[in-house]
Amino acid sequence: MSMVNAFSREDFERLDKAERALIARREKVLGPAYRLFYEKPLHLVRGEGVFLYDAAGERYLDAYNNVSSVGHCHPRVVEAITRQTAVLNTHTRYLHEGIVDYAEALTATFPEALSQAMFTCTGSEANDLAVRIARFVTGGTGIIATELAYHGLTSAVAEFSPSLGESVTLGPHVRTVSAPDSYRYSPEEITEKFGRDVRAAIADLKRHGIKPAMLITDTIFSSDGIFDGPRGFLKPAVDAIHEAGGLFVADEVQPGFGRTGETMWGFERHGVAPDIVTIGKPMGNGYPMAGIVLRPEVIAEFGPRARYFNTFGGNPVAAAAGKAVLDTIRTEGLQQNALVVGRHIMERVKSLSAIHPAIGDVRGSGLFIGVEIVADSTIKRPDAALTTRIVNGLRERRILISASGPNANVLKIRPPLIFSRENADMLVDALGNVLKTL
Numbered sequence: 001m002s003m004v005n006a007f008s009r010e011d012f013e014r015l016d017k018a019e020r021a022l023i024a025r026r027e028k029v030l031g032p033a034y035r036l037f038y039e040k041p042l043h044l045v046r047g048e049g050v051f052l053y054d055a056a057g058e059r060y061l062d063a064y065n066n067v068s069s070v071g072h073c074h075p076r077v078v079e080a081i082t083r084q085t086a087v088l089n090t091h092t093r094y095l096h097e098g099i100v101d102y103a104e105a106l107t108a109t110f111p112e113a114l115s116q117a118m119f120t121c122t123g124s125e126a127n128d129l130a131v132r133i134a135r136f137v138t139g140g141t142g143i144i145a146t147e148l149a150y151h152g153l154t155s156a157v158a159e160f161s162p163s164l165g166e167s168v169t170l171g172p173h174v175r176t177v178s179a180p181d182s183y184r185y186s187p188e189e190i191t192e193k194f195g196r197d198v199r200a201a202i203a204d205l206k207r208h209g210i211k212p213a214m215l216i217t218d219t220i221f222s223s224d225g226i227f228d229g230p231r232g233f234l235k236p237a238v239d240a241i242h243e244a245g246g247l248f249v250a251d252e253v254q255p256g257f258g259r260t261g262e263t264m265w266g267f268e269r270h271g272v273a274p275d276i277v278t279i280g281k282p283m284g285n286g287y288p289m290a291g292i293v294l295r296p297e298v299i300a301e302f303g304p305r306a307r308y309f310n311t312f313g314g315n316p317v318a319a320a321a322g323k324a325v326l327d328t329i330r331t332e333g334l335q336q337n338a339l340v341v342g343r344h345i346m347e348r349v350k351s352l353s354a355i356h357p358a359i360g361d362v363r364g365s366g367l368f369i370g371v372e373i374v375a376d377s378t379i380k381r382p383d384a385a386l387t388t389r390i391v392n393g394l395r396e397r398r399i400l401i402s403a404s405g406p407n408a409n410v411l412k413i414r415p416p417l418i419f420s421r422e423n424a425d426m427l428v429d430a431l432g433n434v435l436k437t438l
Contacts, residue, residue: 005391005402007036015040037402038395047072050416050423052400060398063415063427066368069257069282070328071418077285080324081317089317092119093309098319105326109264110293114277118299119291119314123253123280124152126290129308130214130276131156133294134247136302140211143171144201144241146179148406150223151216151251160216163223173210175201179224180233183361183372184380187230195236202244212246214276219266220255225405226370226412228260228363234270247298250274253290254368257282258329258417261339261366269365284321285328288312334417338366341419345369348428356435358386367419370404371411382407386438393434399427 012020022043026034042060046053049071052060062072070077084098092099103117120126135141143160145151150163158164159171170176177197180190202212215237221227238248255266256279263269265277275298280290291313312318329335346362349371353359360374373390375383387409394401402412415423 005037005388007038007041011039019043039392040395042395042400049073050419058398060395060400061423061426063399063401063413063419063423065400065416066254066259066414067281068286069259069417070285070325070332070334071416072286074285074324074328076328077287077321077324080320081287084317084320087316089315091309091311092314096316096319098316098323099314102319102323102326105323107293109326110277111268111273113273113295114293116296116299117291117293118308119289119318120280120310121288121290121312121318122152123251123278123290124154124157125310125313126253126278126280126292127151127157127216127249127251128154130216130249130278130292132306133276133292133298133302134214134249136306137298138211138213138246140213140246141173142202142205142210142212142214142246143174144198144205144212144215145174145176146217146221146224147176148179148224149176149216149218149221151218173205175204177201179221180227180229181225182227182229182363187233190230191233191236194233195240198237199240202240202246206244212241212244214247214249215241216249216251218251218254219270220260220365220368222254222368222412223404225372225410226364226368228365228368229269231269232271234267234272238272238274247275248272249276249278251278253278253280254414257325258335258338259366259368259414261335261342264335266365283325284318285325287318287321289318289322329417332418335366337419338417341421341424342366342369344421345413345424345428348424349431352428352432352435355432358383358435358438364413367413367415367417369413371413372405373409373411382409384408387411389438390431390434393438394430397430397434399430401427 043055044052045055052062107115145160148163151157151161158168160174205212250267258264260266276294278292283289349362357377360377361372363370373383373387375381387403404410404412
């Protein structure tokens with residue numbers, strides 16, 4: 001999955017002299033680990049709302065970026081960050097009303113039992129902290145995740161992020177289960193199978209002398225191919241991990257903050273009670289901010305005995321950015337907008353499927369949509385090559401999306417929450433034109 005839609009050396013020779021020179025400079029100083037999007041990489045210099053602008057001044061509709069969830073350079077967020085930067089930026093070992101105000105506002109968006117927050121800089125750090133707490137609380141080390149999950153880049157978290165590729169070894173304490181596949185299985189089969197698979201993973205951990213510590217899922221299965229349901233199907237799996245003495249961690253780094261439209265947090269769509277929720281990416285609209293929200297009893301012993309400190313996590317500027325994002329989501333009605341505009345996109349893409357049989361399935365919730373591309377709709381055979389052509393064809397028309405899934409054949413549509421019906425129509429019209437040419 002880590003190589004989906006990536007620029008390759010074969011693409012290099014097709015670029016102009018200036019682009020090749022910049023890429024060569026980048027590779028020389030940044031090394032070989034980084035990746036670029038698209039066959040023809042973008043050289044971006046500015047963002048505003050749902051649009052990004054390249055060095056030549058060309059405008060691109062951003063239908064992929066959920067980091068700037070309330071829009072690129074949103075004036076409310078920019079002003080909050082600028083104002084606080086000019087006054088004070090320190091850390092959480094000093095008293096400051098900003099972080100308390102933000103934590104109160106944030107936890108108020110969660111079910112009552114999830115009432116305490118801890119702050120980090122990245123989603124990777126948030127999941128790393130969740131692992132530490134789960135191991136402390138349960139006395140176990142075993143972790144269950146889905147087969148193509150992405151949860152982060154720290155050493156501990158990379159061990160249960162299979163999407164990083166075969167060269168990143170999974171930990172011996174990690175077991176993976178298949179993500180739900182609503183395209184190929186009925187709702188009843190999905191619910192039964194996912195619960196059964198988690199119980200089998202728990203049994204296998206115990207068989208090898210490993211006590212389960214946690215089950216972690218991205219609640220819309222972003223890297224696994226984007227699966228939004230059926231609603232409630234997570235409950236048997238969550239019950240299983242709780243019965244085994246482990247915790248359930250809901251990774252809301254991608255689906256959280258109103259993106260799924262129906263609810264503020266993805267796990268709420270399934271009627272389950274997480275012990276820990278990890279959050280990040282859209283939290284500061286581009287300012288590095290992340291964290292966890294959890295039940296107080298989970299942290300009651302860990303806190304006094306292990307303590308926690310993060311130099312930059314939860315600093316006053318981060319708190320100002322986070323509060324501005326929450327205020328914007330509320331005052332601009334962005335969760336409802338995600339629901340309405342997301343349904344409009346899905347309806348229009350489904351109408352395209354009647355003309356273009358390569359569209360095998362359209363799924364998602366709110367402004368988190370997956371479109372599965374197939375070579376044969378009868379047997380539902382994935383078509384990664386066509387998916388790559390669609391993504392790059394849209395890029396040529398200045399529309400930005402990406403792809404995901406175990407077969408690299410799911411278009412990943414995840415625009416800022418301010419996306420309008422007009423923006424949606426631009427996206428779907430361009431998709432129809434690309435499909436027509438291919």
